[in-house]
Amino acid sequence: xxxxxxxxxxxxxxxxxxxxxxxxxxxxxxxxxxxxxxxxxxxxxxxxxxxxxxxxxxxxxxxxxxxxxxxxxxxxxxxxxxxxxxxxxxxxxxxxxxxxxxxxxxxxxxxxxxxxxxxxxxxxxxxxxxxxxxxxxxxxxxxxxxxxxxxxxxxxxxxxxxxxxxxxxxxxxxxxxxxxxxxxxxxxxxxxxxxxxxxxxxxxxxxxxxxxxxxxxxxxxxx
Amino acid sequence: xxxxxxxxxxxxxxxxxxxxxxxxxxxxxxxxxxxxxxxxxxxxxxxxxxxxxxxxxxxxxxxxxxxxxxxxxxxxxxxxxxxxxxxxxxxxxxxxxxxxxxxxxxxxxxxxxxxxxxxxxxxxxxxxxxxxxxxxxxxxxxxxxxxxxxxxxxxxxxxxxxxxxxxxxxxxxxxxxxxxxxxxxxxxxxxxxxxxxxxxxxxxxxxxxxxxxxxxxxxxxxxxxxxxxxxxxxxxxxxxxxxxxxxxxxxxxxxxxxxxxxxx
Ligand SMILES: Nc1ncnc2c1ncn2[C@@H]1O[C@H](COP(=O)(O)OP(=O)(O)O)[C@@H](O)[C@H]1O
Ligand SMILES: [Mg+2]
Numbered sequence: 001x002x003x004x005x006x007x008x009x010x011x012x013x014x015x016x017x018x019x020x021x022x023x024x025x026x027x028x029x030x031x032x033x034x035x036x037x038x039x040x041x042x043x044x045x046x047x048x049x050x051x052x053x054x055x056x057x058x059x060x061x062x063x064x065x066x067x068x069x070x071x072x073x074x075x076x077x078x079x080x081x082x083x084x085x086x087x088x089x090x091x092x093x094x095x096x097x098x099x100x101x102x103x104x105x106x107x108x109x110x111x112x113x114x115x116x117x118x119x120x121x122x123x124x125x126x127x128x129x130x131x132x133x134x135x136x137x138x139x140x141x142x143x144x145x146x147x148x149x150x151x152x153x154x155x156x157x158x159x160x161x162x163x164x165x166x167x168x169x170x171x172x173x174x175x176x177x178x179x180x181x182x183x184x185x186x187x188x189x190x191x192x193x194x195x196x197x198x199x200x201x202x203x204x205x206x207x208x209x210x211x212x213x214x215x216x217x218x219x220x221x222x223x
Numbered sequence: 224x225x226x227x228x229x230x231x232x233x234x235x236x237x238x239x240x241x242x243x244x245x246x247x248x249x250x251x252x253x254x255x256x257x258x259x260x261x262x263x264x265x266x267x268x269x270x271x272x273x274x275x276x277x278x279x280x281x282x283x284x285x286x287x288x289x290x291x292x293x294x295x296x297x298x299x300x301x302x303x304x305x306x307x308x309x310x311x312x313x314x315x316x317x318x319x320x321x322x323x324x325x326x327x328x329x330x331x332x333x334x335x336x337x338x339x340x341x342x343x344x345x346x347x348x349x350x351x352x353x354x355x356x357x358x359x360x361x362x363x364x365x366x367x368x369x370x371x372x373x374x375x376x377x378x379x380x381x382x383x384x385x386x387x388x389x390x391x392x393x394x395x396x397x398x399x400x401x402x403x404x405x406x407x408x409x410x411x412x413x414x415x416x417x418x419x420x421x422x423x424x425x426x427x428x429x430x431x432x433x434x435x436x437x438x439x440x441x442x443x444x445x446x447x448x449x450x451x452x453x454x455x456x457x458x459x460x461x462x463x464x465x466x467x468x469x470x471x472x473x474x475x476x477x478x479x480x481x482x483x484x485x486x487x
Contacts, residue, residue: 121418123380124373125347142416144373160416 005031008039008048010210012195014078014218015046017069021054025061029068036073039211041171044074046210053083113151122147122161131167143183152176158200162186163207171209176220180205190215225256227329227339228460229358229387233374235345237366238395241431242453243342244272246362248440249457251306255337258297260328261311262354263344264320270310274438275300284312287324293331302443307336317349322356329357338460347377355382361390362422367397367408372416379419391422393456398427399470410470423456424470425449 005028007018022028036043048069050062057065062080069075115134122128124144128135134151145161147153152174153165159177164186166173171188179200185192185207192207192215203219210216230243240263247259260283261269270276281296286309293309300306309328312319332339343354355361361382365375375392382390394413401407414421428449434441441450442457455465 123383124377126380140416140418142373142376143369144377158415 003031003035003038006035008035008043008211010212010214010216012217013049014216015043015048015075015211016051017048018051018083019054019057025057025064028065032065032069033072041209041211041213043211047076047078049078050080051083052080056082110151115151116149118147121157124161129167134173141177141182149173155180165207173208175207176204178204180207180217185215185217187215192217225333225335225337225339226360227333227341227358228360228362229262229341229343229355230362230364231343231351231354231378231382232364232371233345233347233378234365234371237371238364238393238425239345240269240272240342241435242362242364242393242395242425243269243340244440245442245450245453246457246460247306247338247340248273248300248303249442249454250338250340250460251300251303252442252454253457253461254305255461256305256335257338257340258307258309258332258336260309260332260339260341262325262341262350264311264350264353265313265316266344267311267313269342270298270308271438272435273300273308273440275308275310276438279308279310282310282312283325283328284315284319286328287320293328305336317344317353320349320353322352325353326357333357347381351378351381355385355387358387361387362393363390363417363419364393364395365413365417366395367402367410367413369408372408372413376417379417390419392417392419393423393425394421395425396427397424397470421467422459423452424467425452425456426470 005020005022009016009018019028066077069077113133115136116130118128118135118137121139122137122141122145124142127146129148131150135147135149136154137147138156140157141147141155141159141161141163143160148164148167150168150170153163155177158179159182161182162184163175163182165175166188169188173187175185175187180194181196183193183196185194187207187209190209194217205217206220207215207217230239232239243259247257250257259269261267270279275298278298281291285291286293286296297307297309300308329339341354341358344350363375363378365371379390394410398407402409410424426448428447430441430447431449441447442453445451445454458465
């Protein structure tokens with residue numbers, strides 16, 4: 001059942017931790033704990049945006065939440081915003097950089113795994129498949145082409161075609177592109193259709209399976 | 224030794240035949256010797272666009288079947304010196320010709336003419352392999368829309384696999400108005416995807432349809448924007464360095480608007 005006080009939602013810019021009206025900050029902490037334990041995968045190393053759908057919190061409550069999330073769950077707070085209240089400025093400054101780490105578990109060790117480099121653009125109708133490991137494309141993956149890898153897919157150009165990472169079921173696989181403009185992404189058995197932007201974003205993005213078992217796409221900084 | 228250039232696109236109706244007829248004529252007007260070859264066996268129309276329909280006696284099929292000499296099958300265009308057409312058979316289909324047979328014809332024509340332009344049929348099957356079999360270079364024609372571009376991209380991949388090089392791009396039916404109001408891709412968007420050299424942009428021009436119907440290639444009357452664009456491309460094919468005019472430039476106001484659009 002949905003938690004009445006907090007909700008974790010995956011959005012295109014990453015995870016949102018939504019906080020609704022509550023009686024005390026202790027109640028919020030408890031709700032966060034319930035909500036996170038409900039997830040069947042670790043969120044460690046991820047970042048969250050706190051979205052307040054409740055009366056503004058005290059500065060000290062925010063810093064309490066911030067350190068609690070960091071220490072207990074290894075979740076970095078990207079920023080805090082007040083939902084549906086555009087007049088109010090965000091009450092805490094957002095850290096501009098955050099670190100993303102894929103949800104790797106010990107079964108997913110990549111020691112000794114090989115990668116394949118594709119030293120050119122993939123054009124419509126061309127496919128590249130590498131079940132044994134990761135694929136790195138030195139070029140674009142154009143619309144109408146397809147890349148599939150057992151591990152990760154890294155596109156050092158524009159990804160417009162279909163990308164399928166973790167094709168053998170590895171859910172920790174990620175897709176990274178300098179310009180992620182794909183209409184469809186697949187990781188393991190999860191599929192997503194990212195929103196398409198008219199103009200390139202101007203920064204690399206990463207797609208991976210996040211909370212609530214959906215593929216999230218966010219700015220890629222570094223692991 | 225002349226150059227054999229295949230004019231191709233993947234998608235139909237984007238202007239391969241129009242481009243072949245106009246570039247062939249334009250090259251002849253520039254004093255080159257040219258043969259335009261219709262490789263669209265079964266659906267030929269280069270002869271109509273060139274206005275030579277009534278003069279065709281033999282086709283490439285007759286040459287392959289040794290019914291006549293290659294030189295006899297070439298139809299001379301009387302309006303300009305040095306321009307010939309090799310027609311395609313209308314009663315056969317694409318599988319009746321082998322790529323090696325087309326290549327043999329191209330290899331012969333190359334020894335007697337400066338340029339051999341091959342009008343490719345749409346598609347990626349046998350018709351395309353026949354058309355490109357004897358080619359040294361390629362001109363890929365696309366219109367600025369996503370489906371034509373995707374097909375052009377597919378064709379470029381096949382041409383690259385066949386080691387045909389260079390591959391030059393013609394963007395046809397370009398409309399500065401539509402680009403201006405944001406409903407057509409601009410040149411940069413097209414090149415960003417296809418990433419090959421641009422040899423010219425042909426604007427949308429109603430004269431093209433008139434000239435097609437009259438069987439007189441546009442370049443004979445050089446007033447229209449389309450004719451001038453084809454003349455410039457022909458000059459570039461002969462090695463002249465001619466800048467590509469900026470069709471998008473339409474005064475200061477528009478530039479400022481575009482600047483704001485890009486900023487968003
Ligand atoms: N630049 C242009 N402006 C307007 N109409 C054009 C232009 N180029 C081609 N057309 C028209 O588009 C249609 C298809 O052209 P065609 O050359 O036969 O294409 P393809 O050989 O690729 O199938 C024809 O009716 C032609 O007159
Ligand atoms: Mg045609």
